[in-house]
Amino acid sequence: MDITAHMHQLGRQARAASRAMARADTATRNRALALIAAAIERDADSLRAANQKDLETAQAAGLAPALMDRLALSDSAIATMVAGLRQIATLPDPVGEISNMKVRPSGIQVGQMRVPLGVIGIIYEARPNVTVDAAGLCIKSGNAAILRGGSEAIHCNRALATLVAEGLAGAGLPQDAVQVVDTVDRAAVGAMITMPEYVDVIVPRGGKGLIARLMKESTVPMIKHLDGICHVYIDDKADVEKALAVAFNAKCHRYGTCNTMETLLVARGIAPTVLPRLAALYATQEVELRADPEAREILAGYPHLAAATEEDWTTEYLAPILAVKVVADMDEAIDHITAYSSKHTEAIITEDYTRAMRFLREVDSASVMVNASTRFADGFEYGLGAEIGISNDKLHARGPVGLEGLTSLKYVVFGHGEVRQ
Amino acid sequence: MDITAHMHQLGRQARAASRAMARADTATRNRALALIAAAIERDADSLRAANQKDLETAQAAGLAPALMDRLALSDSAIATMVAGLRQIATLPDPVGEISNMKVRPSGIQVGQMRVPLGVIGIIYEARPNVTVDAAGLCIKSGNAAILRGGSEAIHCNRALATLVAEGLAGAGLPQDAVQVVDTVDRAAVGAMITMPEYVDVIVPRGGKGLIARLMKESTVPMIKHLDGICHVYIDDKADVEKALAVAFNAKCHRYGTCNTMETLLVARGIAPTVLPRLAALYATQEVELRADPEAREILAGYPHLAAATEEDWTTEYLAPILAVKVVADMDEAIDHITAYSSKHTEAIITEDYTRAMRFLREVDSASVMVNASTRFADGFEYGLGAEIGISNDKLHARGPVGLEGLTSLKYVVFGHGEVRQ
Numbered sequence: 001m002d003i004t005a006h007m008h009q010l011g012r013q014a015r016a017a018s019r020a021m022a023r024a025d026t027a028t029r030n031r032a033l034a035l036i037a038a039a040i041e042r043d044a045d046s047l048r049a050a051n052q053k054d055l056e057t058a059q060a061a062g063l064a065p066a067l068m069d070r071l072a073l074s075d076s077a078i079a080t081m082v083a084g085l086r087q088i089a090t091l092p093d094p095v096g097e098i099s100n101m102k103v104r105p106s107g108i109q110v111g112q113m114r115v116p117l118g119v120i121g122i123i124y125e126a127r128p129n130v131t132v133d134a135a136g137l138c139i140k141s142g143n144a145a146i147l148r149g150g151s152e153a154i155h156c157n158r159a160l161a162t163l164v165a166e167g168l169a170g171a172g173l174p175q176d177a178v179q180v181v182d183t184v185d186r187a188a189v190g191a192m193i194t195m196p197e198y199v200d201v202i203v204p205r206g207g208k209g210l211i212a213r214l215m216k217e218s219t220v221p222m223i224k225h226l227d228g229i230c231h232v233y234i235d236d237k238a239d240v241e242k243a244l245a246v247a248f249n250a251k252c253h254r255y256g257t258c259n260t261m262e263t264l265l266v267a268r269g270i271a272p273t274v275l276p277r278l279a280a281l282y283a284t285q286e287v288e289l290r291a292d293p294e295a296r297e298i299l300a301g302y303p304h305l306a307a308a309t310e311e312d313w314t315t316e317y318l319a320p321i322l323a324v325k326v327v328a329d330m331d332e333a334i335d336h337i338t339a340y341s342s343k344h345t346e347a348i349i350t351e352d353y354t355r356a357m358r359f360l361r362e363v364d365s366a367s368v369m370v371n372a373s374t375r376f377a378d379g380f381e382y383g384l385g386a387e388i389g390i391s392n393d394k395l396h397a398r399g400p401v402g403l404e405g406l407t408s409l410k411y412v413v414f415g416h417g418e419v420r421q
Numbered sequence: 422m423d424i425t426a427h428m429h430q431l432g433r434q435a436r437a438a439s440r441a442m443a444r445a446d447t448a449t450r451n452r453a454l455a456l457i458a459a460a461i462e463r464d465a466d467s468l469r470a471a472n473q474k475d476l477e478t479a480q481a482a483g484l485a486p487a488l489m490d491r492l493a494l495s496d497s498a499i500a501t502m503v504a505g506l507r508q509i510a511t512l513p514d515p516v517g518e519i520s521n522m523k524v525r526p527s528g529i530q531v532g533q534m535r536v537p538l539g540v541i542g543i544i545y546e547a548r549p550n551v552t553v554d555a556a557g558l559c560i561k562s563g564n565a566a567i568l569r570g571g572s573e574a575i576h577c578n579r580a581l582a583t584l585v586a587e588g589l590a591g592a593g594l595p596q597d598a599v600q601v602v603d604t605v606d607r608a609a610v611g612a613m614i615t616m617p618e619y620v621d622v623i624v625p626r627g628g629k630g631l632i633a634r635l636m637k638e639s640t641v642p643m644i645k646h647l648d649g650i651c652h653v654y655i656d657d658k659a660d661v662e663k664a665l666a667v668a669f670n671a672k673c674h675r676y677g678t679c680n681t682m683e684t685l686l687v688a689r690g691i692a693p694t695v696l697p698r699l700a701a702l703y704a705t706q707e708v709e710l711r712a713d714p715e716a717r718e719i720l721a722g723y724p725h726l727a728a729a730t731e732e733d734w735t736t737e738y739l740a741p742i743l744a745v746k747v748v749a750d751m752d753e754a755i756d757h758i759t760a761y762s763s764k765h766t767e768a769i770i771t772e773d774y775t776r777a778m779r780f781l782r783e784v785d786s787a788s789v790m791v792n793a794s795t796r797f798a799d800g801f802e803y804g805l806g807a808e809i810g811i812s813n814d815k816l817h818a819r820g821p822v823g824l825e826g827l828t829s830l831k832y833v834v835f836g837h838g839e840v841r842q
Contacts, residue, residue, distance in 0.1 A: 371837025
């Protein structure tokens with residue numbers, strides 16, 4: 001098979017389908033979501049069988065346990081996929097909404113209409129649930145999608161693709177509105193990211209290596225999710241109880257998520273008060289603390305203490321490890337964040353109004369928080385209903401990307417025969 | 422000089438300056454704009470002298486008259502630049518505005534704060550006025566800028582750079598907030614578009630050739646302005662007087678602009694009524710009509726009539742030439758637009774409500790209009806106050822890009838010690 005020609009074929013089909021999707025009314029798109037959910041429920045057994053085939057191949061190939069875990073489609077994972085589709089159906093339709101309507105001196109009325117982006121290409125790891133989540137979000141937002149999941153999930157993704165197509169057809173929508181790339185050939189990705197005539201945006205979900213490669217090669221704009229090196233800064237005007245609660249939650253609620261705190265910065269004036277009490281909390285979870293010399297002095301005797309190296313300030317541990325640094329004040333904290341953060345999520349703990357406002361304004365990250373855990377940086381917690389990823393980019397969408405991030409605004413002009421003078 | 426090293430140096434300086442710009446308050450940024458305007462007024466003579474040097478070199482090199490025209494800095498061009506800066510100063514400050522604030526079930530409040538993009542790289546032709554307009558928009562929106570104008574304007578741009586730096590310094594802002602690339606070496610562009618660590622977005626203003634090259638080579642996201650192949654569709658339910666006024670204005674108000682109509686589509690049912698009367702208007706301006714066979718029959722006898730070829734549907738004439746086609750109905754018009762438009766601006770002339778709404782929704786262009794001239798697709802006419810360009814892109818900003826297009830939204834969370842459960 002000529003992979004490039006095949007991908008161009010998918011692209012042409014997606015482009016044609018995207019026009020029908022953009023025209024489809026809200027009820028039709030919601031009906032497709034409901035039909036897909038019902039089909040997945042009905043065929044849960046055969047989905048599990050397809051997944052079992054993938055798992056056996058992956059096991060034989062020696063896939064890492066964490067990746068096996070993501071590949072597995074349990075009963076509860078299937079139930080979550082189905083519930084997710086039904087929840088997306090209940091969200092307000094972003095498409096067609098007109099905002100910022102103004103009457104201009106010329107007599108024309110100008111506003112902005114929210115419209116689908118067109119064709120979304122999603123490149124992701126071997127996680128079958130992403131296939132369904134991404135299909136759901138793209139259908140709801142009136143887009144067509146080309147989905148390229150990890151090759152280890154190919155049997156399961158094929159089975160899911162059939163059910164998605166069935167749901168689309170049942171609602172009278174083109175089956176090509178969601179196409180799953182049915183080849184394990186890696187050249188498919190190379191073709192997908194270099195056909196801007198057919199794909200309007202690429203959403204890569206995967207490791208830093210994948211994204212670095214795509215950034216170099218892609219001629220299609222991307223909504224990228226890079227790493228989360230998130231900071232909490234405990235100011236010397238912090239409420240100590242809030243500081244303890246947030247700093248413990250931000251690290252220990254879940255270790256493997258991108259909005260988990262990886263570096264804790266503590267103001268010199270409050271470090272002797274707050275660090276020993278925090279250490280007592282972290283000790284219960286055996287969190288390793290990699291601290292700078294000043295913090296190490298205060299933490300002396302902590303059972304899992306190590307010296308922080310320069311590398312620690314740029315490491316996303318995704319593990320019970322935390323980098324700790326004592327800083328003079330908020331300015332030094334902001335400087336550290338500016339130098340080392342991945343611009344994902346940062347929080348300040350303070351009771352000082354002016355510092356809170358300055359931190360919100362001056363820290364250049366997708367999410368900036370006062371007195372709240374970084375773990376809240378999430379589409380569901382923010383009320384977006386669902387998310388296709390979390391963007392570290394500055395253009396278009398920053399932070400959790402929901403339905404709105406899969407749309408753009410075009411100008412609409414209501415005239416009465418006006419001409420330009 | 423090692424151009425790459427030099428550009429990286431500019432990049433580092435711009436990045437540092439961008440932080441000071443993001444923190445600067447509204448009054449300080451407006452003061453810089455006022456000081457630059459005053460400095461340009463004061464030094465108008467020496468600016469004209471620098472421009473004279475550029476003009477002489479360009480003339481000796483045989484620059485085309487149209488380009489000489491753009492390069493020239495007349496008294497009125499200087500006055501317009503100065504007025505533009507003062508007008509930008511009066512626009513509302515987009516930076517820091519918080520919108521969409523919601524209280525979430527967890528107790529946190531989430532909203533979005535408008536923030537500068539950071540560092541904007543602008544690549545443009547030998548038009549000294551763009552140097553000042555771009556500097557003004559970037560300063561107002563709290564960004565730093567690296568400006569790379571056409572080499573023919575180098576003396577004038579140098580002189581302007583000095584005045585911009587003087588104004589920035591006078592307001593207490595870093596002079597590196599606006600840097601003009603002071604070399605005619607074309608490698609500067611290559612370096613600028615491949616340093617995403619220092620430049621957040623590239624705004625290319627120039628011909629299709631430049632933009633095609635940048636699209637291939639740039640690793641920095643772009644806000645692109647491609648060509649304007651704009652359509653007016655006269656529906657058979659059109660008000661004939663409105664149709665005549667709009668179709669004449671859209672073609673003849675100015676020929677060289679990107680929002681000028683290049684193709685006219687007329688519904689079969691109204692073509693015999695409207696085309697002869699339109700031809701009488703176009704005849705006064707000696708507009709050449711390149712028509713399909715059906716339109717040619719109706720227009721028989723028109724003195725500047727030619728047969729349209731396939732190429733005419735994709736040509737941006739920027740001249741008194743118009744492609745004309747008779748279509749069966751709105752669906753055929755939309756199909757033609759979908760196939761040939763550059764997604765800039767399209768208009769329908771109709772009194773039919775449902776068709777008007779369908780056209781607005783289904784035509785996938787940056788500006789879509791009902792009963793108004795395509796010539797209104799412009800930042801000033803839309804009330805943006807000023808524009809850095811008109812985007813044909815779908816991501817981030819579509820259509821005229823004003824101050825808002827030079828900013829993005831980050832999430833801000835106001836908490837009270839909340840942790841994730």
